[in-house]
Amino acid sequence: MTKQRWMGVALILIAACLTAGAQTKSLAAADSVTKPVLLPGLDKQLIDSSADPCMNFFQYACGNFTKLYPIPADQSGYGTTTMIFNYTEYTLHQLLEKVAADSATRSAIEQKIGDFYAACMNTEAIHADGLKPLQPELDRIAALKDKKDLTDLLAHFELINVNAFMSFGEQQDIKDARQQIAVVDQGGLGLPERDYYMRTGAADEKIRQQYVQHITNMLKLAGEPEAKAASDAKQIMQLETALAKASMDVTSQRDPKNVYHPMSVTQLAGLTPEIDWTAFFERTGVPSVTNLNVANPDFFKGLNALLISTDLDALKTYLRWQLINGTPGYTLPQAMDEERFAFYGRILSGQPEQRARWKRCVQATDGALGEALGEVYVKDNFSPSSKVATVQMVHDIEDAMDKNIDTLTWMSPETKIKAKEKLHLVADKIGYPDHWRDYSKLIVVRGDALGNATRAAEFENHRQLAKIGKPVDRGEWGMTPPTVDAYYNPSMNDINFPAGILQSPLFDPNATDAENYGHIGGIVGHELTHGFDDQGRQFDGSGNLADWWTPEDGKKFDEKANCEVKEYGSFTAVDDVKVNGKLTLGENTADNGGLRLAYQSFLEDAKRKGIDIAAKDSTGYTPIQQFFLAHGQNWCGSIRPEQVRLQVQTDPHSPQEFRVNGVVQNMQEFGQAFGCKAGQPMMPVNACRVW
Ligand SMILES: [Zn+2]
Numbered sequence: 001m002t003k004q005r006w007m008g009v010a011l012i013l014i015a016a017c018l019t020a021g022a023q024t025k026s027l028a029a030a031d032s033v034t035k036p037v038l039l040p041g042l043d044k045q046l047i048d049s050s051a052d053p054c055m056n057f058f059q060y061a062c063g064n065f066t067k068l069y070p071i072p073a074d075q076s077g078y079g080t081t082t083m084i085f086n087y088t089e090y091t092l093h094q095l096l097e098k099v100a101a102d103s104a105t106r107s108a109i110e111q112k113i114g115d116f117y118a119a120c121m122n123t124e125a126i127h128a129d130g131l132k133p134l135q136p137e138l139d140r141i142a143a144l145k146d147k148k149d150l151t152d153l154l155a156h157f158e159l160i161n162v163n164a165f166m167s168f169g170e171q172q173d174i175k176d177a178r179q180q181i182a183v184v185d186q187g188g189l190g191l192p193e194r195d196y197y198m199r200t201g202a203a204d205e206k207i208r209q210q211y212v213q214h215i216t217n218m219l220k221l222a223g224e225p226e227a228k229a230a231s232d233a234k235q236i237m238q239l240e241t242a243l244a245k246a247s248m249d250v251t252s253q254r255d256p257k258n259v260y261h262p263m264s265v266t267q268l269a270g271l272t273p274e275i276d277w278t279a280f281f282e283r284t285g286v287p288s289v290t291n292l293n294v295a296n297p298d299f300f301k302g303l304n305a306l307l308i309s310t311d312l313d314a315l316k317t318y319l320r321w322q323l324i325n326g327t328p329g330y331t332l333p334q335a336m337d338e339e340r341f342a343f344y345g346r347i348l349s350g351q352p353e354q355r356a357r358w359k360r361c362v363q364a365t366d367g368a369l370g371e372a373l374g375e376v377y378v379k380d381n382f383s384p385s386s387k388v389a390t391v392q393m394v395h396d397i398e399d400a401m402d403k404n405i406d407t408l409t410w411m412s413p414e415t416k417i418k419a420k421e422k423l424h425l426v427a428d429k430i431g432y433p434d435h436w437r438d439y440s441k442l443i444v445v446r447g448d449a450l451g452n453a454t455r456a457a458e459f460e461n462h463r464q465l466a467k468i469g470k471p472v473d474r475g476e477w478g479m480t481p482p483t484v485d486a487y488y489n490p491s492m493n494d495i496n497f498p499a500g501i502l503q504s505p506l507f508d509p510n511a512t513d514a515e516n517y518g519h520i521g522g523i524v525g526h527e528l529t530h531g532f533d534d535q536g537r538q539f540d541g542s543g544n545l546a547d548w549w550t551p552e553d554g555k556k557f558d559e560k561a562n563c564e565v566k567e568y569g570s571f572t573a574v575d576d577v578k579v580n581g582k583l584t585l586g587e588n589t590a591d592n593g594g595l596r597l598a599y600q601s602f603l604e605d606a607k608r609k610g611i612d613i614a615a616k617d618s619t620g621y622t623p624i625q626q627f628f629l630a631h632g633q634n635w636c637g638s639i640r641p642e643q644v645r646l647q648v649q650t651d652p653h654s655p656q657e658f659r660v661n662g663v664v665q666n667m668q669e670f671g672q673a674f675g676c677k678a679g680q681p682m683m684p685v686n687a688c689r690v691w
Pocket residue numbers: 010011012013526527530586587590
C-alpha cells in the first residue's frame with residue numbers, strides 16, 4: 001500500500017498504522033465522537049479469578065478484558081494499547097476541529113494542520129471530483145512511448161510515495177553511522193509480503209484469488225471494461241509474483257548483513273541497465289549520489305530481466321495499478337475507497353467496518369504533518385513532571401542493565417566491557433524532540449485533499465533525501481509525539497518514548513511504583529534490550545555494524561537465543577499457524593530482557609523507599625504480584641483471527657498472549673510470587689534466559 005521507508009527501526013507494539021481504506025457510512029457527521037476511557041495501572045475487573053495464574057497467566061491477568069471491551073467493529077483487534085491509541089486520537093480530534101475553523105488567529109502551523117484535516121474531512125468535494133485529481137498522473141503513464149521513459153516516471157513516483165517496482169530512500173551507513181547514504185530496496189508488491197505470493201494451501205490460494213478480484217474491481221471503478229479489467233488484473237498478478245520471487249523474505253531481512261551491499265552507481269547500472277540510474281538520481285534531486293546501498297542485489301537483477309521480458313503495455317497496466325493502490329484511500333472516490341477497505345481491511349485484517357472519517361483524517365494529518373501536530377499536542381498533553389519522572393525511570397533501568405551485565409555467567413569479561421561501552425552511549429529521547437521540524441515550505445490548501453497528500457509526500461521525501469552526504473542529525477525522531485509506540489534505532493543507538501505512550505495505564509504519575517515499573521518499566525527495558533538482541537548486538541555504541549563479541553561469546557549468545565526460538569516457535573497463534581520463533585526472536589529477547597531489567601529496578605526502588613514488596617496491601621496483592629499483573633495487563637485484549645494470521649506472517653512481534661506468558665515462564669521470580677510449582681506451565685524446568 002504505502003511506500004515502506006527504509007529504516008533500521010524496531011517497533012515494540014503492534015504498529016499503530018491503519019489500513020488505508022473506505023468508510024462504510026456516507027457522512028462523517030453521522031459518526032459519534034465519545035471520549036474513550038483509559039485503564040488504571042492495575043485493573044482488578046480484568047482479572048479472571050477462576051483461572052490459575054500458574055497455568056495461564058495471560059488468562060488470569062486479562063481473562064475478563066474481552067467480555068468488558070469487545071473488539072469494536074471498526075478495528076481488527078482491541079487491547080490496552082488500542083485504548084490509549086483511541087484516547088489520543090480523540091484528543092487530537094478535539095484539537096484539529098478547533099484549528100480547522102478558518103480563523104485569522106491561527107498560527108502558521110495551526111493553519112497547516114487545520115486545513116489539511118479540513119480538506120480530508122470534505123468528503124462531498126472528494127467524492128464529487130472522482131478520479132479527476134489523479135488524472136494528470138494517469139496521463140503520464142498513458143504518455144509513455146518507450147521503456148526508456150520509465151526512469152523519469154519511476155523517479156517521480158518514488159517522490160509521491162507510489163511504490164512501483166522498488167523503493168528508494170536514505171539511511172545511515174550501517175558500517176559508518178556518521179554517513180547518510182542512498183538506498184534502493186525491493187518493493188512493488190500489493191500483498192503484504194513476498195511469501196503471500198508463494199505459500200501453498202487453501203487459505204493462501206484464496207487470498208490470492210481475492211486479491212486478483214480486488215484489482216479487477218478497482219480497475220473497473222477506474223473506468224476499464226470488465227473483461228479488460230479482469231485480464232489486466234491477471235497480468236498484474238503475474239508481474240507481482242515475478243517481483244516476489246526475486247524478493248527476500250521478512251525473516252532474512254531482519255539480519256542487517258543480508259540487506260547491506262554497498263556499491264557504486266556503475267555497479268548498480270550493471271545489475272539493472274534498463275533503468276538509467278544517473279538520470280534517476282538527478283530526477284529525485286540527489287545528482288551527487290555515486291555510491292549507495294543496494295539492499296538486495298538479486299532483486300535488481302530479477303527486476304532487470306522482468307523489465308526486458310515484459311512489454312510496454314503490460315508495464316503501463318502495472319504502473320496504473322500501483323498508482324491507484326498507492327493513492328491514499330481518503331482521497332479516492334467513495335466506491336474505490338470502499339473497495340480498498342473491503343480487501344485490505346475486511347479480508348486481510350478481518351475488520352468488519354471502516355474507521356470513522358474523522359479518525360482516518362486525524363491519522364492522515366499525523367502522517368503528513370506529525371511534528372506540527374505534535375508541537376500543538378504536547379503543550380496541553382504532556383507535563384514537564386511526566387518527563388522528569390520518565391527520565392528518572394529510564395536512568396534507573398539503564399543502571400539495572402549495567403549491573404545485570406556483571407551477573408551474566410556466560411559472557412567473558414572482555415565482551416562485558418564492550419557491552420557496557422555500548423550501554424553508556426545509548427541516547428534517551430523522551431516525550432518530544434528538542435527542535436521542531438520546519439514545515440514552512442509545505443503548502444497546504446483547504447479543499448485539495450490529494451494535492452495536500454502529494455505535496456506532503458514530496459516534502460518528506462525531499463527532506464529525507466537531502467540528508468544524503470550530510471552529517472547525521474542525532475536529535476531527529478522517527479516517530480511523532482502523539483504516537484502510542486516506542487522504538488530503538490541501532491544506527492542512532494537511541495531509545496525513543498513519544499508522549500503518546502507515556503499515558504495511563506502504561507505510565508501514570510498517580511499509579512504505584514509496582515504498576516509503573518510493570519508497565520512502562522518493562523517497555524523501557526524492552527527498547528534498551530533491543531540494542532542487545534540478535535539484530536542490535538551486531539551494532540556498536542556509535543551505531544556501526546561491528547562485531548564487538550569474542551567468537552566464543554557470540555556462539556553462546558546464539559545458543560541462549562535459540563532456546564527462545566524454540567520456546568516461542570512452539571506456541572500456536574491461530575488454527576494450524578505457529579508463531580515464527582526466528583522472525584520474533586528480537587522482540588521476544590527484548591520482552592524477556594526488558595521485564596527482568598524493570599524487575600531489578602523495581603526492587604532497587606522499593607529498597608530505597610523502604611517498601612515491603614512481599615506484603616499484601618488493600619488490592620489483595622503484594623507489590624511483586626502487582627508488578628507482574630501490570631506487565632500482564634499491558635497486553636490485555638484480543639485480535640481477529642484474520643489479523644492474527646497476518647501478524648504471525650509479517651510482524652516481528654509475538655501475539656499478546658505470548659508476550660505475557662512467554663516472558664513470565666522464563667522468570668522464576670514470577671512463579672515464586674504466585675506460589676507456582678516447578679513443572680507447571682508458567683514455571684517450566686527449562687526456562688530460557690539471554691539477558
Ligand atoms: Zn521491540
